[in-house]
Amino acid sequence: MIINAANKPNKKFNMSNIDKKLKKRLGCINGFYTDSKRMPTYSEMTVLFGVKSKNAVFKIVSKLIEGGFLQKDSKGYLLSTSAITSKVRFLKLLGSVEAGFPSPAEEELLDSVSIDKLLIKNPNSSFLLEISGDSMTQAGIMPKDFAIVDKSLTPKEGDIVIARVDGDWTIKYLRKEDGKYILEAANPKYGRIKPKQELTVAGVVVGTIRKYRQCG
Amino acid sequence: MIINAANKPNKKFNMSNIDKKLKKRLGCINGFYTDSKRMPTYSEMTVLFGVKSKNAVFKIVSKLIEGGFLQKDSKGYLLSTSAITSKVRFLKLLGSVEAGFPSPAEEELLDSVSIDKLLIKNPNSSFLLEISGDSMTQAGIMPKDFAIVDKSLTPKEGDIVIARVDGDWTIKYLRKEDGKYILEAANPKYGRIKPKQELTVAGVVVGTIRKYRQCG
DNA sequence: TGATACAGTAAACAATCGTTCACTGTCAAG
DNA sequence: CTTGACAGTGAACGATTGTTTACTGTATCA
Structure with missing residues (x-):
């Protein structure tokens, strides 16, 4: 009996409906990256996530990779997708001034932009x-x-x-x-x-x- | 006979007169960081520097740290100083328009700025x-x-x-x-x-x- | 009630990391 | 010529990495 897990269609993590706990943990990783300018190790992520075993981290990270929120580069090192698309400085992009003023706390870290990325193509x-x-x-x-x-x-x-x-x-x-x-x-x-x-x-x-x- | 190397005044690497080879190698590291969004390992630096032993890398990196061009964070991980001061996007900042137009190639990667860092304090x-x-x-x-x-x-x-x-x-x-x-x-x-x-x-x-x- | 999937713990694994030790060649100063 | 400092080679080292396997509890659903 072969499960063939790798090829079966993945309906649970289709990039849009990600459960809240996982999203928050992704935010922890991005926060660590912003502060430390590097990806956390699995040991450090046990602290970030509040779990006690590295394997718990391993499973969580696997899901994040499966969902496309994290990547691994050619040498197997962890790479934040937000580090690619909006590299370092995360700014919340809000609506125009006259159109009302959104609450600063409601936005997540995920949908922010970097000025560099915004302006510079090459x-x-x-x-x-x-x-x-x-x-x-x-x-x-x-x-x-x-x-x-x-x-x-x-x-x-x-x-x-x-x-x-x-x-x-x-x-x-x-x-x-x-x-x-x-x-x-x-x-x-x-x-x-x-x-x-x-x-x-x-x-x-x-x-x-x-x-x-x-x-x- | 105690050398007391740690406390003797360091005149050779005083941040300003750094020899050209070392400077070029620092540029290699920064280039790797810009491309890969992480610091290279010592093995990777042997390729970047064109040397064959990790120990050569170790000595070079030690000098760069001594000169203040690289740092190590609290967990011993390598950290590029340019990653701190001008985090990711390196732009050459040239003179004003009317004052003549410098050659684009003459400037080094070291003296470039990030727009994010330039504009955002908090x-x-x-x-x-x-x-x-x-x-x-x-x-x-x-x-x-x-x-x-x-x-x-x-x-x-x-x-x-x-x-x-x-x-x-x-x-x-x-x-x-x-x-x-x-x-x-x-x-x-x-x-x-x-x-x-x-x-x-x-x-x-x-x-x-x-x-x-x-x-x- | 029983089966099953999921989240996490605990311990082991090879691989690779950064570091250290011993050694070789080279170049300049005395 | 001798000497010392410097740049690099090559091999070893413990430590830590990411990963795997086995196991525990808990919640869900039939």
Whole structure:
């Protein structure tokens, strides 16, 4: 009699209806990861879960893996799925301001996002740039803001780009005029820039960030 | 004859003049951590470093710990200092746009920052909020921007705050008039708001982020 | 009432971890 | 040339890891 447990369809842990106890324990693991920057060992998880044997942990972890909440990498090391999708900093993403204000406690740790992950698609080809000058203030990009620039994207019309025109690096809108790419500032006091010869685009601005309260 | 190695002043690894080979190897570790979300084992580091014995790794790691580039947590597990200070996403922070454009390759992985770390001081008391409405466009906060709100900060005059006035949640400047706190929009078409009775401040806006190119 | 599945305990297992010891070559200073 | 410091090799070590097996209690359902 062969059970064939590995191939039978798994109806109980289909990623959506996970029982509350297991979810809470996943939160414990994620909390440990956030604090310690590494996955807990099975011994440490006995403390986290409040059980006394490593085998209890083993079964719980197996379920979490089966449900897709945890993974193992190629060498067998435990890997948090939330560590992949929203790596470290967990922020609750709430609704818009005018639409009422949800209670801070009702959300779980599971559905939070990381700013890095939110803004950066290609970490290896992106970099940060501090903005100076007021040529883009009308577009909401103020001096001392930071622009996240992705070098690997191909610039399109309408993008905000970092470009070198006739020797100077600037941040401008990329427009098209008479079939040729030109640059345009958002601030009307700077007009359009028609490059005399060269128009090198270093990258596309994929996001901006601003920091208030520098005391922190 | 007692060497007393532990107490003698350490002049060679004073955090600043670290030799190039060691620095490159630290970069290997950080690269592994970025890719795998965990620290490499000593066996894996033999491959990373190009050495054949674990003991060579042991000595290298000891130096890195001595220099403060790596740490061990309370249980003896290896911990990358860059994992603490700029946790996961490493972005090169370059100079301002107008000041010339540095070569992307010249910078090392060591001096990069994480956006999360840059913006968020108290991760447990912060959350993300999507902005709607145009009351703060003059301050560079556009609709569909995200505001990072810290609940634990005490609001000061001049801060941008998320506040509830007479039942509605809004984002406004916090001002003082006649010794009383009032709210003021950046957009002049909305005036000042003098709360009739209640003025509940939910948190201080410590930063804003904006995402272009939603395709990503 | 009995059968069965589930959650946890307790003890053992090989494998791998980080660490240590003994040794070899290399390079610079005296 | 000698000497010492340094970088690395290779093999061993206890400790701890993740995993497995056997067993206990408890709740559920027929």
